[in-house]
Amino acid sequence: MQLHGIQCPAKLSNATALLSTGEGLGSVPKRVDPEERRQAIAEAVYQVIGERGWDAVTLRDVASTAGISMGQVQHYFTTKTDMLMFALSHMRDRVLARLERRLAGLPRPLSQRDQVRAAISVMLPLDEPGRQEAAVNIAFFSAATATPGYAHLLRDGYARQVASATAQFTAAAAEGRLNEGVDPGHEAAALYYLIQGLIGPVLIGQLSPDQALDLLDHQLGRIFRS
Secondary structure, three states, X not given: OOOOOOOOOOOXXXXXXXXXXXXXXXXXXXXXXXXXXXXXXXXXXXXXXXXXXXXXXXXXXXXXXXXXXXXXXXXXXXXXHHHHHHHHHHHHHHHHHHHHHHXXXXXXXXXXXXXXXXXXXXXXXXXXXXXXXXXXXXXXXXXXXXXHHHHHHHHHHHHHHHHHHHHHHHHHHHOOOEOOOOOHHHHHHHHHXXXXXXXXXXXXXXXXXXXXXXXXXXXXXXHEOO
C-alpha cells in the first residue's frame, strides 16, 4: 500500500536526538538507555513509512532519517524484520502515552463514557500524530497478510483493545450506565471494529474528523445512558 503524501513531523522525538551523541561522531560518548535508542529508531521507521511508504523502509533509509550510521541501527536490530517487529510493538506504547495525556486534559470526574470516547478517539487519525500512526498501522496490516509475525502482534493488539473495552462496558453496566439490552461484549467488539473501519475513510478525506467523531458519538449514545 502506498502511503505517499502523509505529512509527518519535521523532527523526530527527543529520544531521536540522543542517537546523534554516540559512536563515531567525534564527540564524547554519552550514556543513553538502549530502550530509548530502540524507540528513537522506531520513530524513524514511522517517519519513513509516512513520507515514502512501506517499500522505502530499509536499515539504511531508517538510519539516514534518524541521523545515525547504519552500524548503529544494526547494533540494536540485526535484520529489517527485527526492527519492524519492534516498531510495531512500540506503537502501542506511543498510543497509550497520547491517551494518558488526553485523559489528563479532560474535566473531572471522568465517566466510563468519557474514558471510552478518549480511548477510541486516539485510534482515529484526527490530528497529525494520529494520522501518522494510522498510516503506519495500515502499512503493517497489509504486510501482515504475508508475514505471520506481524499478524500475531496485530491480533494481540486487537484482542487487548476489545478486552479493555469489554471490561469498561461491563463495569458501566454494573453501575446502571448502559442502555437496557446492551450486551457489553458484543457492543465492545462492534464499536472497536467500527472504529477500525473509519480509519481509512478519514485518512483519504472521505470523512472529516468531525464526521468520524459524530459517528462515534452516535454509537456511544446507543450504548450509554448518559
